[in-house]
Amino acid sequence: MLKNTYEWLDKRLDITPMWRDIADHEVPEHVNPAHHFSAFIYCFGGLTFFIVVIQILSGMFLALYYVPDIQNAWKSVDYLQNEIAFGQIVRGMHHWGASVSIVMLFLHTLRVFFTGSYKHPREFNWVIGMSIFFVMLGLGFTGYLLPWDNKAYFATKVGIQIAASVPVIGSAIATFLQGGEIVGAQTLARFFALHVFFLPAILLLLLGVHFVLIRRQGISGPL
């Protein structure tokens, strides 16, 4: 039955080559932690992706309750954390996952750096990876404001002041981030949109390119 369904689809969509590209390839011994324990350093990239999936899923559930306006943002976070079943767990996963994903991403970057894996022919994938790092920092910065407590508000204010001190384009960056003259209602709406729509879209796009390039170029050889 399952086989027939597959064959029916395969005849029309030719999915076997896609399956081969995504799943059916050999993984060399030197990256396999089952053969060499020290090869766990090659797991940081996969773990970063794993935490990103946790962030997306927990974020989707937070979005069921979160209200991005200055009257209700804090109240909605307070409510979902203290009143909703498992709300504290879901918010905890998103809150701590933000830090853990940065740590994992950092470790992955260091692994690629120290093993010289960014060298020919993988230069471009390194640049994609660094871009992912900056998008993740952007997600961290925009997400920090959303609970709308004092810590969030004043950290964002300082962050925007720092951006504003950049010569020539500083005030333009500050206006873009604030959506006005002060950190206020516009800023919250804007950070919410960036955090939930713009940056995740860019992140997924970059991750897709990152993975396609890894499949195209293969993993770097043993040292």
Add this chain to the structure above:
Amino acid sequence: MAHHHDNDKEIHYVGDSRVVQKTERLVPKDYSEFPGKTEAFFPNFLLKEWMVAVVVLVGFMALVMAEEPPLGAQADPTNTGFLPVPDWYFLFLYELLKFKWASGPYVVVGTVIVPMLAFGSLFLVPWLDTGKERRPMKRPVTIGIMFLALIGSVVLTWVAWDEHEKQLASLPKGEAEAKIVDQKDPAFDIYKNNACVNCHGQKLEGLQGPPLRGVGDAYTPDEIISIMNEGKGKMPAGMFQGTALEKEQLADWLAKQKTGRKMSEEQ
């Protein structure tokens, strides 16, 4: 359709398309060229990666269950006493901007030049370190610079954190740190339904009256009841309008509002 089989032609196409066939490509090595045992990505290798992920997940969920995600008091733009601190991974930049040579008139050093140099060279590292050698021990300059940058960032982060902790400790004790103990206690509703809330705030954070977070450090339930009855300072007597039982419940709950720190002042 047949044109791509014609080797005499100078231009070759991919399949039946008009995409020109390239002669040179960077095809990854066949895995049989790697030494040792390879294995299939799916399901064999993915299972092993998943086992690593499970170990990480267990540790992660333990952290999530042990540590409540912090949520401070609602943002109050008029609060002038609040010490701002960015998330930990921005602390190095925050600390960098405190150097004399990277702040004030030289702020451009801290906001543009140093970050641009550091992150710009990190971005372009494949074109700065172009040698064929991949082993870290054989690339002393690249690895050396990275180590210095890493040590610098760790030190800056640590200094920033340490300084923030010290500043926090020197702040007057107040609502910022203390949490409401036992928020689900019905006494909290008694509090909210009475006049208390008008002066001491929805979250015990204090408005015209002082904050009540951590009030249990200073008073016993009986003392709190006598304050409710007789007033104190600007607080008039007899503000609590509920029943005697409610008054007792509320006083017991307020006395539970302890921060765990010792009170230094006498009452």
